[in-house]
Amino acid sequence: EEQLVESGGGLVQPGGSLRLSCVASGLTFSDQEMNWVRQAPGKGLEWISYIGSFSRTTIYVADSVKGRFNISRDNAQNSVFLQMNDLRVEDTALYYCATLREGYHFFDLWGQGTLVTVSS
Amino acid sequence: SYVLTQPPSVSVAPGQTARITCGGVNIGTKSVHWYQQRPGQAPAVVVFDDSDRPSGIPERVSGSNSGNTATLTISGVDAGDEAAYYCLVWDTTTDHWVFGGGTKLTVL
Numbered sequence: 001e002e003q004l005v006e007s008g009g010g011l012v013q014p015g016g017s018l019r020l021s022c023v024a025s026g027l028t029f030s031d032q033e034m035n036w037v038r039q040a041p042g043k044g045l046e047w048i049s050y051i052g053s054f055s056r057t058t059i060y061v062a063d064s065v066k067g068r069f070n071i072s073r074d075n076a077q078n079s080v081f082l083q084m085n086d087l088r089v090e091d092t093a094l095y096y097c098a099t100l101r102e103g104y105h106f107f108d109l110w111g112q113g114t115l116v117t118v119s120s
Numbered sequence: 121s122y123v124l125t126q127p128p129s130v131s132v133a134p135g136q137t138a139r140i141t142c143g144g145v146n147i148g149t150k151s152v153h154w155y156q157q158r159p160g161q162a163p164a165v166v167v168f169d170d171s172d173r174p175s176g177i178p179e180r181v182s183g184s185n186s187g188n189t190a191t192l193t194i195s196g197v198d199a200g201d202e203a204a205y206y207c208l209v210w211d212t213t214t215d216h217w218v219f220g221g222g223t224k225l226t227v228l
Binding site for chain 2: 035044045046047050060062063096101104105106107108110111112113
């Protein structure tokens, strides 16, 4: 069964940092283009960042987190990461990782998310 | 940046047809994807590339896209269709993905 499992969320103070992880199983991870999408409590979906497949260095980052969040991947660990720095209260959200359907521009397989709470 | 506009809520009686719109400048030139999200669950695609359905999605769920409006249509609505629905496009000018604000479908 194809599956994505996120971890690393938690409570952090404003200005702090967190590193989220997403581990894939049941699929060829290195072939997957990976994304992070977040959802603030009671709000809609917001795409955050994309990283290309294999060892491609193509990375896209939403303007709302540019300069603060960094996406990376380790194909040997079947994992994608999101390093989040200088966190703000408005970054509080459930963070999902998701694959991009090959040859298309929509998010296919999603994890169940990891909750990040930024509060003093 | 590209903006997608959805109505916050749509209400229909059981058995009727729900239409959820997604507005954007010349959205008809883009591929639109639709997601269903039930409470406590991750989103799941119900329509991709304007009008294609993934396996397992019934024919009563359909999509269209023209001009400045894309539409998700669900016919024969039942309680199981109650959920939030989001449209999504990839903006080629910025290489960013954009979601609409979401529409809460209520079955009366």
